[in-house]
Amino acid sequence: MNIAVRWMGTPLGSVVMRQTRLELERIRAARGVIDPVFLGSPLFESGALGARLGCTVQVKLEMANPVRSFKGRGTELVADGLVRGGERRVVCASAGNLGLALAWSARRRGVEVAVVASRFAPEVKLDGIRALGARLELVDGDHELARERAVGIAQYDGIRLLEDSLDIETCEGAGTIGLELVESGVAFDVVLVALGGGAMATGIGQVLKELAPGVEVVCVQPEGAPAMTRSWRERRVVSTESAKTIADGVAGRFPIAEVLSDLLVVADDAVLVREESIVEGVRMMLHDAGLVVEPSAALGIAAMLEDPERFAGRRVVTVVCGGNVDMDSYYRWIA
């Protein structure tokens, strides 16, 4: 989809246009395919969070659904496409939430799912994947090793490989969050989006840049897993040797070039936050908003904590992207 680049506040229209892989019309159409249980997620102001952070905080709550994350929006599109194409098997690598959502979307359509995950992924995510009847294979390494292994399975078995952020359904599915924000009637200045592979950031960013170009789209990633943020800043793919963060949902090391290219068009900024800020964000979400969130979903709060002046007095939306946590870890964070 073309996006008009604004220069000095003036849309230059067809003079300067930059391409992404995402299409607004497909994002709109996606809402007719995605199960309504994933759509129309709550958007509400948390007075307590706002008072604490010195700005207006609107929470877009993406965990009040059967898989407790936003990933169902994308996997619904994937599973629907598989069925329409006569395919009955799919494999993906997942930090947990994608696999969970894919297992949910596939089961009700009679599609067989294999998920490859790190054995260090949260038990709650792995248990959920098993409970939904998917085949779960664990690798003794991180998410990047799981990605390699999933590629191998897809090739060997000759089945569809779902690749998060690369496969456009994952981005455009997440883009429906952007539509809901724009259509909510709520006024906001900034949207904070957790950044991992980039599906959610490109999806939401695409819609906002097209329909609400005045809104700032800020991606937030942990300092311990900064590959995509560094790539965005250097405008080229930068990999990292390791990814070390409690925000397991966004702990990738190898950004995908096509996704980076889109993100360069639709994101206004990408910032890194410290682990202690993420933990404090998790705590604040519980104490001030009564929400049990996974660390990736607290990245927005972490960004506000680290740079209060940037957000002071502004109307901020933070996308609470998931709530799957192991309670043992969770109790340590909130203690």
Add this chain to the structure above:
Amino acid sequence: MNIAVRWMGTPLGSVVMRQTRLELERIRAARGVIDPVFLGSPLFESGALGARLGCTVQVKLEMANPVRSFKGRGTELVADGLVRGGERRVVCASAGNLGLALAWSARRRGVEVAVVASRFAPEVKLDGIRALGARLELVDGDHELARERAVGIAQYDGIRLLEDSLDIETCEGAGTIGLELVESGVAFDVVLVALGGGAMATGIGQVLKELAPGVEVVCVQPEGAPAMTRSWRERRVVSTESAKTIADGVAGRFPIAEVLSDLLVVADDAVLVREESIVEGVRMMLHDAGLVVEPSAALGIAAMLEDPERFAGRRVVTVVCGGNVDMDSYYRWIA
């Protein structure tokens, strides 16, 4: 609104009709008045809760909004009515959530609010009421003393007294939850509703009896605050000397005759649950569904825990009516 009494499965139509004060058409119309932030609350299956309880559990989540309870549905109607009637002041007694919601609805309409509450109400509710700019008066006694005091203020100041469950807006506002359940496309056999004064139970019950009469409406109240349940069973108002329960949102002692009369028409059953089951329900909501709920919102889980055979294999909706808890108490419950 007339409700056709079914006899041997056959609607008797106009032959035998029983009256309630609620009107389905007004409940439908209410959706045009209530701020959308309170409408369309999530309804989703919790696989983990279902696995644990041996049935299908659908959660209707009424706390993902700025006041973290369902009460905004009713207070929106009240505040709208005040403004249309040219009234600018209102007083209510509240266990906390009604006052919080009324303060929210009134503030944005320029209506002055006074709330009378027990000084034993959760701090988070009292702080929230103050933060929204309402005048808060605390009584050194329980909710019934607060009700008396609110009557006094209304008479002395000559302002509108909002009475929870008696004032039809509070029941019909809650009734919009019933509409959303019916329109969700989700199939269910039983709805579990927390029972306090009766606003939520009569509102949801009314809609279900009219639009989905095959669904069983089961009210759940703590053994420690059983007044309305006893009244429902004896078909006459039964008061209690005391109300002792951690479920502060439903701790009334003096049922209102008009509400009981409606409840007798629309509720299929009213059950009492033990305090330890409520605590276990609060715990399960956290551990299995990642939801921080106040005890009143765990009453449905408590009912399933106490009578598993009744619910085995059935499709159950439990209305999670609020999430305002003091964290100190909460940590004790989940410890």
